[in-house]
Amino acid sequence: MIDNLQEFLYQFFSSKQCQVTKVNQTELSIQLTRELDQALMNRPFYWHYMDKIGRTGEPMSLHLDTGTQPENKEKEWIHYGSPRLQQIFQYLGQTAKFTVLYETTTSEQRKALLPWLLVNVRVQYYGKQTKEQLHSIGLQLINGQLVTQMMDRLATVTWGRRIEDYCYTISPLIKPKSGFQRVFQYVENQLLDQDNQWIQEANTSLEEELQLLRYFFAEREEQLAKEEQQLRERLSPRIQLTVHNAGLFYLTDSTSSNF
Amino acid sequence: MKIPIERDNDFMTNFEDSLAEPSHLVDWQLFQQSYQMAETMKIPSFTELRAPFFLPHMSFLPHQLQCAETVVQTMNGRALLADEVGLGKTIEAGLILKEYMLRGLAQKILILVPASLVNQWAIELNQKFLIPAYPSGKRVDWKHTNIIITTLDTAKSARHRQAILEQNYDLVIVDEAHKLKNHKTKNFQFVQELAKKYCLLLTATPVQNKLSDIFNLVSLLKPGYLGTLEDFTKQYKHQQLEDDPYLKQLISKVMVRNRRADTGVHWTERQIETIWVSLKEEEQHVYENLQRFFKSRKSVSAMTYIREFCSSREACYLSLKKWLSERPDLMETTDLLTLIEQLPHHSKALKLVDLIKSIDSKVIVFTEYRATQIYLQWLLQQENIPAVIYRGGFKKGKKDWMRQLFQQHAQVMIATEAAGEGINLQFCHHLINYDLPWNPMRLEQRIGRIHRFGQENDVKIYNFALKETVEEHIMNLLYEKIQLFEYVIGDLEKILSDLKVDSFEKEMEKIFNESQSIGESKIKLDNLTAVIQSYQQVDLDEEQSV
Incomplete structure (x- = not known):
């Protein structure tokens, strides 16, 4: 969970190599990079033009305020649900999908690193109403050990994007592709809601709506079929498993054995 | 009970290719931030709304929460809010709006209100709901401003009409919607023509047994179902409008109406x-x-x-x-x-x-x-x-x-x-x-x-x-x-x-x-x-x- 939005944004822009200053408790001043300017500022023509004439172009800066009172127009007021934050979230969601990371150790002993597949799965229930669950699942790709709450476990480890000189990785016995299937299988068998009332409610509601539709569209067959299909798409109970993000994590045996 | 379960196969297919492409990979911090974001924004229950969680400074009344839940979760965002005067229809609309924004389902929003209420809506949305909504000023940019509050008269005027009709709105809110009662008016036709995914009509006029009064409002919310009142009466002339059980049911699927007495709240005398x-x-x-x-x-x-x-x-x-x-x-x-x-x-x-x-x-x-x-x-x-x-x-x-x-x-x-x-x-x-x-x-x-x-x-x-x-x-x-x-x-x-x-x-x-x-x-x-x-x-x- 995000508990401090200003801190969250500060971290985000810093890791994207932007210059960020905390102006006060709620405000941030950000000099964007070209990448972020293109992602957030909605001016493709400017960059197209700069590229055409061979200039580097100047990324814009942002002044964000996460406070609860909008005070002046110079600052951009940002809060959950506001279009700007929604845009940043969307960008983050799209770009931070994959990772490969290696545990950083302090010892200089030669060490083997075990491969883990981490899958953050979102379970979406669609029916008369909707809801979501988020599961973070880790699968050890050698022995098939499977654990939940993987993100919390991984957060206790220091990570590097390169393997350290004195470490080496062990090749997975389980291919990531079948790893995903195992994870999905596990979610479907163990983690889905056991209470099926929502399915009945969705079916009842669909039936009701269909009846209404048939009454009011009785003499317009083609339209009726189209509307029926739309209703079914919206109300037929179904579950969707999507991967929010996933990665390969290489861990020492001692860290692994704590999981 | 067997229901379809869809697995994210695309992700699996892309996974190995992406791992081979260093530019697709991120460090731990961004990866974790993305997960935190997903946890923060997820909708954990069928019945609870997310919006109140993000608005801790507000205390909502039970009937207001109930109304917003019903509209978002079971009415698919197309509803007639017809509470009695003073029960907080604006609050309900704000709550629904916020919820859709949080769920990432609404970004482009048009709010049509009487001239005397434009500022009040702006203040309420900004201060109570932390929604950056702007009253339409002299130079209004319909295309690039996400959330605009304006009047029906301004919106349908020759100067703006076209520009507004070119937009695709995620949500349109019409306050004092009883002004749309008559389908022959320009107001009605304009609202009907707006490209909109979700639509909230707010009215304080008591709507009781007179179906003809809300018939056209319902037809705005359920396009295609009713046609005009004249057509409808002609087609179904075998019975009184008021006796049509299907029509009654259709209305119950789009209308929320709280009465003071039902709210369970102590009102001052x-x-x-x-x-x-x-x-x-x-x-x-x-x-x-x-x-x-x-x-x-x-x-x-x-x-x-x-x-x-x-x-x-x-x-x-x-x-x-x-x-x-x-x-x-x-x-x-x-x-x-x-x-x-x-x-x-x-x-x-x-x-x-x-x-x-x-x-x-x-x-x-x-x-x-x-x-x-x-x-x-x-x-x-x-x-x-x-x-x-x-x-x-x-x-x-x-x-x-x-x-x-x-x-x-x-x-x-x-x-x-x-x-x-x-x-x-x-x-x-x-x-x-x-x-x-x-x-x-x-x-x-x-x-x-x-x-x-x-x-x-x-x-x-x-x-x-x-x-x-x-x-x-x-x-x-x-x-x-x-x-x-x-x-x-x-x-x-x-x-x-x-x-x-x-x-x-x-x-x-x-x-x-x-x-x-x-x-x-x-x-x-x-x-x-x-x-x-x-x-x-x-x-x-x-x-x-x-």
């Missing part, structure tokens, strides 16, 4: 006091002259002049003079005018001054007439009582300014009928009906300005009535016997529509105009009252037996 005023001898004399004069003429507007006279010399004088200027042959009226001119200060006005002096708090005074409004302001001024006036015709900025002056400086606000809609004055809990409207809806709207959610005090309502005038009949027969002030308006509306009386006001004018004598009109009013009372009794009995 209404204390009602009638202030009887007697006309001075010379006033009574003119009043009788006036009545005699019109009785012999059978003028349709007779009742208007008489009611105006009960309000102030000024109101009556001005319209009588206008009437006279169109009829130079009528010498008698000139005498009447002279008589009015010579009258001293109006008895009711003097009583008003006394009453206001005795109230050590803010007071809102409602009158039906502009001339009376100006006169009262002047009169209070003479007594060093600061008063602001408020009218529906004021520009937006002026209205906001007047409201603020009233809140911060003036003791009194004198408002005409047109001010009834929209303005919120919870900081005031004394209301004077200087003259009574004959339309119960307007009365409820007046009271709704101060007796609404957020009012912390019991509300005191003073009704002025002149003895031995038409006001006395109205007060006695209708307001006291029907107990209009205690009853919530919805009940009365229901009764009237059962009785097939469409306008209370017209019905009463008819009674007065058609009656040969005061006695006759009294009997007719008594009859009407008796019928209404018997209905109220039936309602009461039904409630008790349930």
Whole structure:
């Protein structure tokens, strides 16, 4: 969970190599990079033009305020649900999908690193109403050990994007592709809601709506079929498993054995 | 029970390719941030909304949360919000809007409200819901501004219409949507044409058994289902509109209507006091002259002049003079005018001054007439009582300014009928009906300005009535016997529509105009009252037996 939005944004822009200053408790001043300017500022023509004439172009800066009172127009007021934050979230969601990371150790002993597949799965229930669950699942790709709450476990480890000189990785016995299937299988068998009332409610509601539709569209067959299909798409109970993000994590045996 | 489960196969397929592409990979921090974001924004339950979690400074009432949940979760975001006045429809709409924004389902939003409410909506959305919504200014950019609050008139004007119709809105909100009742109007057609995914129509007009009143609103929300009212009646002429069970069900799928009584919230009380005023001898004399004069003429507007006279010399004088200027042959009226001119200060006005002096708090005074409004302001001024006036015709900025002056400086606000809609004055809990409207809806709207959610005090309502005038009949027969002030308006509306009386006001004018004598009109009013009372009794009995 995000508990401090200003801190969250500060971290985000810093890791994207932007210059960020905390102006006060709620405000941030950000000099964007070209990448972020293109992602957030909605001016493709400017960059197209700069590229055409061979200039580097100047990324814009942002002044964000996460406070609860909008005070002046110079600052951009940002809060959950506001279009700007929604845009940043969307960008983050799209770009931070994959990772490969290696545990950083302090010892200089030669060490083997075990491969883990981490899958953050979102379970979406669609029916008369909707809801979501988020599961973070880790699968050890050698022995098939499977654990939940993987993100919390991984957060206790220091990570590097390169393997350290004195470490080496062990090749997975389980291919990531079948790893995903195992994870999905596990979610479907163990983690889905056991209470099926929502399915009945969705079916009842669909039936009701269909009846209404048939009454009011009785003499317009083609339209009726189209509307029926739309209703079914919206109300037929179904579950969707999507991967929010996933990665390969290489861990020492001692860290692994704590999981 | 078996239901389809879809797995994210695309992700699996892309996974290995992406791992081979270093530019697709991120460090731990961003990876973790993305997960934190997903946890923060997820919708964990079928019934709970996410929005209240992000708005800890707000405390919502149960019926407001319930309403927003129903609209978002089961009505698919297309709904008619028809709560009784003062239950917080704006709050409900704001909650729904916020929820859709949080779920990433709404970014482009158009909010259409009466001119007097534009600023208030902006303030509420910004401060209460932390939603960056902007009132449409002189140079408005429909394409690039995400959340705009504007009026129907501005939106449908030749200057903006096209630009707005080119946008794809995720959500359109229309406040005071009863203005869309008639599908032949430009307003209706414009809203119908807007490209919109979700749509909220807000109305305070009680919608009870008269399906024809909301038929077109429902057809806006469920496009394709109904067609026009004419088509519908033609196609299904085998039955009464009201008896169509499918239509009723369709409506239940789009309408949320909370009544004060159902909310389970303790509302502050209404204390009602009638202030009887007697006309001075010379006033009574003119009043009788006036009545005699019109009785012999059978003028349709007779009742208007008489009611105006009960309000102030000024109101009556001005319209009588206008009437006279169109009829130079009528010498008698000139005498009447002279008589009015010579009258001293109006008895009711003097009583008003006394009453206001005795109230050590803010007071809102409602009158039906502009001339009376100006006169009262002047009169209070003479007594060093600061008063602001408020009218529906004021520009937006002026209205906001007047409201603020009233809140911060003036003791009194004198408002005409047109001010009834929209303005919120919870900081005031004394209301004077200087003259009574004959339309119960307007009365409820007046009271709704101060007796609404957020009012912390019991509300005191003073009704002025002149003895031995038409006001006395109205007060006695209708307001006291029907107990209009205690009853919530919805009940009365229901009764009237059962009785097939469409306008209370017209019905009463008819009674007065058609009656040969005061006695006759009294009997007719008594009859009407008796019928209404018997209905109220039936309602009461039904409630008790349930």
